[in-house]
Amino acid sequence: MIHTEGLTKDFVVSRKETVHAVRGIDLDVAPGELVAILGPNGAGKTTTMRMLTTLLAPTSGSARVAGFDVVTEPGQVRRRIGYVGQGNGAGHNQRAADELYSQGVTYGLSRADSRRRAGELLESLDLAGKAQRKVTDLSGGQRRRLDVAMGLMHAPPLLVLDEPSTGLDPQNRANLWEHITAMRTTFDITVLLTTHYLDEADSMAERVVVVDHGEVIADDTPDALKTQLAGDLLVVTTDAPDGAAQLARVVERWQGASEVTLTGTRISARIANGTTRVAELVHTADAAAVGLSDVQVRRPTLDDVFLNLTGRSLRESGTENEEVAA
Structure with a gap:
């Protein structure tokens, strides 16, 4: 495509x-x-x-x-193609059904086909009851659904x-x-x-x-x-600093482990296959008589991926305009 x-x-x-x-x-x-x-x-x-x-x-x-x-x-x-941009595409003083009808005719649909298609999309996008309302009278969510309908008028x-x-x-x-x-x-x-x-x-x-x-x-x-670019976040809290240091050394030797941090009795690290690794770490702690007070594994998010790739969070990536010549 x-x-x-x-x-x-x-x-x-x-x-x-x-x-x-x-x-x-x-x-x-x-x-x-x-x-x-x-x-x-x-x-x-x-x-x-x-x-x-x-x-x-x-x-x-x-x-x-x-x-x-x-x-x-x-x-x-x-x-x-149907294109739905960042701003609302429908004329503010036009009725929803009229905007869809005009869009269909503009793309070469017959008047009858434009009316039929508009009715189908209004029904499918839960806008049938708003067909005769002006765009200014629609809620933000309804306007965006109308934009999607406009983008789909010509199939x-x-x-x-x-x-x-x-x-x-x-x-x-x-x-x-x-x-x-x-x-x-x-x-x-x-x-x-x-x-x-x-x-x-x-x-x-x-x-x-x-x-x-x-x-x-x-x-x-x-x-x-x-999985490839972030890894699971493992956080383990022990009963004593010595035990935490011992387990931190174990985690550091794991293949693919990164960002291993030891803070007092707390260890955090990025690892692959977190659930499997947790079982292994619990077994190691038990064999070494290291008491564990808390163990957590969190699946990574796409924001973790973005942070790993770019060094910054997508949510904190700035507010400058994308286009120089927008």
Whole structure:
């Protein structure tokens, strides 16, 4: 569904300054996948999305979306994608059903087909009772569901979502994703997503692509990334400092153990296969007559992965604008 090779975008700020927003991204997305792109502000996520949706021309490299080149065949690409940007796309003083109808006609659907499709999407996205309401009278969650409906009016095989749930409360976020998941199954669509909510990417995406400084630095399933790049967090508290030091030396010898820290009677470390290792450590402590007062194993999160990859948390990655020429 998406294939890029060396996709690059530079913004010329002045004669002496060029910003390299995207630095040769290679990306493949298969039909039916839900792929999340993660990265801090300024990493190149939105620039990449805009190139894939023909809103920005690449400086170099190539990209094909739904089988068509984004530079030489932009019209063919646009017919086959739905795009939901960061802002609301519907006119504030328009009625929800009218916006969907207009979107369908714009994409070449007949009037009858536009009305039928609008009705289907309003029903599927739990907006049937809001069809005659103005967009300004809809809640934030309802507006975002309307945006998704607009992106799906022409039945595209690919839906591109650029931070679709930003600004929504947890209940509306969950509700939006419940509907998107249902839409994906009903209409058999591929979804490309950017988000700053790592729990969304973790629970929804089959693959996660991490972008930093305009480059792909990781690409795998959420579970694989957490296992390979973060590891389980092991925290053990003993009855005495001497026993803690003894067990810390054992943990340091484990293959793949990292970030081993000893603080008083408390040991913490990043390890692989935490559950298995805990049993081994408990056995070692028992054999050495070291008393344990607490043992915890926590599975890593995608934020742990991001911290490991970039040295900073995604939530603390700054607030600068991604685009130089937005």
